[in-house]
Amino acid sequence: MRTKMNRNWKRLLIVSLMGLGVNAQAATLLVGSYTDGASKGLYRYAFDTDTGRIEPQPLQVIEVDSPSWLVLSEDHKQLFTVNETRAGHVSSYAVGSDGELEPLGQVPSLGDEPTHASLSQDERYLFVANYAVAPDPGGSLVVIAVDRDGKLGKVQQQLRHAPSQVNAERQRGGHVHSVVRSPDGSHLYASDLGADKVFIYRYDGASSDQPLTPATPASVTLPPGSGPRHLLFDAKGRHAYLTLEMSAEVVMFDVRQVELIERQRLPLTDSADPAAKAAAGLHLSDDGRFLYVSNRGTANQIVVYAVDPEDGHLTLVQRRSVEGDHPREFALDPSGKFLLVANQKSNQIVVMNRDPRSGRLGDTVQTLAQDAPSDLKLFE
Numbered sequence: 001m002r003t004k005m006n007r008n009w010k011r012l013l014i015v016s017l018m019g020l021g022v023n024a025q026a027a028t029l030l031v032g033s034y035t036d037g038a039s040k041g042l043y044r045y046a047f048d049t050d051t052g053r054i055e056p057q058p059l060q061v062i063e064v065d066s067p068s069w070l071v072l073s074e075d076h077k078q079l080f081t082v083n084e085t086r087a088g089h090v091s092s093y094a095v096g097s098d099g100e101l102e103p104l105g106q107v108p109s110l111g112d113e114p115t116h117a118s119l120s121q122d123e124r125y126l127f128v129a130n131y132a133v134a135p136d137p138g139g140s141l142v143v144i145a146v147d148r149d150g151k152l153g154k155v156q157q158q159l160r161h162a163p164s165q166v167n168a169e170r171q172r173g174g175h176v177h178s179v180v181r182s183p184d185g186s187h188l189y190a191s192d193l194g195a196d197k198v199f200i201y202r203y204d205g206a207s208s209d210q211p212l213t214p215a216t217p218a219s220v221t222l223p224p225g226s227g228p229r230h231l232l233f234d235a236k237g238r239h240a241y242l243t244l245e246m247s248a249e250v251v252m253f254d255v256r257q258v259e260l261i262e263r264q265r266l267p268l269t270d271s272a273d274p275a276a277k278a279a280a281g282l283h284l285s286d287d288g289r290f291l292y293v294s295n296r297g298t299a300n301q302i303v304v305y306a307v308d309p310e311d312g313h314l315t316l317v318q319r320r321s322v323e324g325d326h327p328r329e330f331a332l333d334p335s336g337k338f339l340l341v342a343n344q345k346s347n348q349i350v351v352m353n354r355d356p357r358s359g360r361l362g363d364t365v366q367t368l369a370q371d372a373p374s375d376l377k378l379f380e
Contacts, residue, residue: 041063043061049333052351052365060099064103079101082115084131088108094149094150110155116176118181127190128143132173139175143158162195174192222242241253243293301321326345330342338351344374
């Protein structure tokens, strides 16, 4: 792993902020990407939360293989990335007070194509989803120890799931696509696209041999061939939302203790064409009033829903073109006034205006050339 830093980044930041105005508010934008083409790997930019513009010159570039998913510690002092390659790895970094990244190390994920990760609430372990395109041995969920300084240890535990085999091409093996902890940190939810299930595990941070054990119930079953991808809890843990990648739907659940009880399932597109169905990321606004979901394929949209404050049900507000191809991930900025989209296949980051009152996405503020962006993380 090689680090290539812009030695003049401090000067560039000062100059850029002066150009943006005296009252410019700089946030840090981290961009993970796929390195099959021209991308170097991990990028750090300055983002102005007043204007919604990304300073085009990156402040730092770290050359590392396909850091496709980024995880920040709660205090933003540590960063973890999966390296989505045939033989997967996970990397960690120290984050300076100015946002500068310092590599701490890299360890194997003991699986192929890791796509997602999350930290346990006590930050003792990193949970990693090895998607694994090949059905044999298929995907897995692994648990990696993390020390206080953010350095990664060995894999403590590896878990696999039986596939549904409904789709002969994509579900011959298990494909763990995301691993998300419950808001109280007591459980982990692993969405397995190949199994058509979300698996539920009890977390015990005091156990070094088996931090994860099956919960009761041990899973929730989704429609055959739907392909669960990403799960998201609301702030109070009363409701959860899940994207079904292959059927391009979003599911709303009530959360009863650890159980997920389906209450609503909505299509992301009106099209019956399978090519328009490729659901991906989802995020709630900070106030919990709106849910945003990306759909790739030929649709290439961000779908906006209003969230009922009482029962969590969703009402369609808007379908907005991402003005690019394959919105793998996106992020709301800290001010709540902008939404940034990582259009992987059209090699761009698109910044859109957002109305915090209506939730609607407005005009495009900026389109920044960036090769194969896959994930975005913003912090101040």
